[in-house]
Amino acid sequence: MIETTDHQRLRQQVRDFADAEVAPRVADMETCATADTALPALIARQGWIGVTIPADYGGMAGGHFAKTIIIEELSRVSGTAGAIAQASQLGVAKILHFGTEEQKQRWLPPIASGDCLPTIAVTEEGSGGHVLGMRTTAARDGDHYVLNGRKQYVGNSHVGHVHGVVACTGGDGAKANRELSAFLVEADRPGVRLIPHQRTMGLRGFSFGDIVFEDVRVPATHRLGAEGDGLDVAYSSSILYGRPNLAAVALGILRAAVEETVSFSKQRHRYGRPLSQHPVIMHKIGALEQRLNTARTLVYQAVHRLDHGQPCDRELINSKYHAVEAAIDSTRDAVRIHGAAGLRTNRPVERLYRDAICTDAPAGTRDIQLYRLAEAALGVDRPQWSARFARSTALHPPTEDGTVLSA
Incomplete structure (x- = not known):
């Protein structure tokens, strides 16, 4: 496949940004023990988190090849910058694939403009890649769900504005492990708590942490897809x-x-x-x-x-x-x-x-x-x-x- 003129222009744009804005931050990110909170906002304001979002929602409508170029060029200068971009683009997927029109109208435009960073929170201690082994629950209570549990290794955990949380909605026992549902949970919703950032071996400055949900009430309208669509x-x-x-x-x-x-x-x-x-x-x-x-x-x-x-x-x-x-x-x-x-x-x-x-x-x-x-x-x-x-x-x-x- 051959890069189009638009692809080449995008590649040069991202390369110039990475050299001018990201490269000078690398040394500080390597030595700092905290997550960089300024760089994610700077990357988001370029509109690149919305690269696969359709134009009807304010996105670039650039597709996955363009997304790859953005992540690759950022990562060439800083793996951390590439990880920041890819984590929130991953958070876009769940809304595009399963969001209602109302959910898309609410969340995709601010994501495309850089005002909202989404995440996806699936992994838990003891389950890892075994998604069905998760323990986080979401119990129906009228027109809300009540979430309890802890997610680990959430990309952009400490800078994200809305988390895509997958939880068990099937009741107790083994049955719950086969009935998972997904929810959009705002980071500032009562009961959402961040575990202090832990420094990692690499990708330093990247927020890759844990989120605790304690009796978090989430409107049923925040559910992505039907009950059971979480997997x-x-x-x-x-x-x-x-x-x-x-x-x-x-x-x-x-x-x-x-x-x-x-x-x-x-x-x-x-x-x-x-x-x-x-x-x-x-x-x-x-x-x-x-x-x-x-x-x-x-x-x-x-x-x-x-x-x-x-x-x-x-x-x-x-x-x-x-x-x-x-x-x-x-x-x-x-x-x-x-x-x-x-x-x-x-x-x-x-x-x-x-x-x-x-x-x-x-x-x-x-x-x-x-x-x-x-x-x-x-x-x-x-x-x-x-x-x-x-x-x-x-x-x-x-x-x-x-x-x-x-x-």
């Missing part, structure tokens, strides 16, 4: 947004690792010539370039299919797996090529290595991705979320016979 909300958001988003973060980190290593190998001399002229180093750089090219192709092809409304669950899963693995392997090798210099914080590669590792767990670890790919190979019948929801954001939706009208 669908979680899975569709994760596959159609979470996995390509994390792949884009990893791709940006991978690009930075290759660029930094190539630059270093040309500047550093050994035995009277640059490292870049030593065959052993050339071989390692070749491996970095191969991983980058393969990851870029897989990621771009997957979101291209998504923009054309074509079934692509397997491609999205595969792109997340490969991009993350490539980023982890290549940043590790970049540190090795730098030698002892790569261990010091004045070189970006040690930060890139730590950031790359942090892209594995969100939206499913490598093992979960391989498990899903195995299911696809074995013919296990699973819903194709891309077939069900891709049309809501597709730039070139297919006709009834599956052909695409424009490309």
Whole structure:
């Protein structure tokens, strides 16, 4: 697939922003023990959180390829910036896929304008990728639901304005684990409490924390979809947004690792010539370039299919797996090529290595991705979320016979 002129213009716009506004903040984010609260607002005001939101709601209507470009270019300068952008774009998915027209009219315009940052809160201690093991409950009480529980590892937890919370609505016992529902919960609603920010190994400055819900009363009109749709909300958001988003973060980190290593190998001399002229180093750089090219192709092809409304669950899963693995392997090798210099914080590669590792767990670890790919190979019948929801954001939706009208 070929980038359009609009894509190229967007890429340059994001690159200029990242160089001018994000790069000067990186050092402070690395040393500060708190989440950066200014950068999320700055990114949101560019309108980029609304990249897949239709124009009718004030969004860019740019599609998933454009979303990938935004996240990739931010992540090339700072994995934290890319994580901030992708987390709230993930929060958009649940509203686009399951929101009523009234909910879309209320929430999508302020998200598109940068006045509202959404999140999605699914993961809990003891359940992780096993969504059905969650314990947070939402009990019906008249025209409200009462939420109780705790969510972990919520992207943009400390800066988000509305949380998409998935909870059990099926009563007590094992039955509750099969009946999940999703709700839009304002961050300032009584009973919503944040656990103090905990510093992470990488992606420093990114708010990736825990939220407690204690007798939080939420109007029934805030429910996304019907009772029992919560699992669908979680899975569709994760596959159609979470996995390509994390792949884009990893791709940006991978690009930075290759660029930094190539630059270093040309500047550093050994035995009277640059490292870049030593065959052993050339071989390692070749491996970095191969991983980058393969990851870029897989990621771009997957979101291209998504923009054309074509079934692509397997491609999205595969792109997340490969991009993350490539980023982890290549940043590790970049540190090795730098030698002892790569261990010091004045070189970006040690930060890139730590950031790359942090892209594995969100939206499913490598093992979960391989498990899903195995299911696809074995013919296990699973819903194709891309077939069900891709049309809501597709730039070139297919006709009834599956052909695409424009490309």
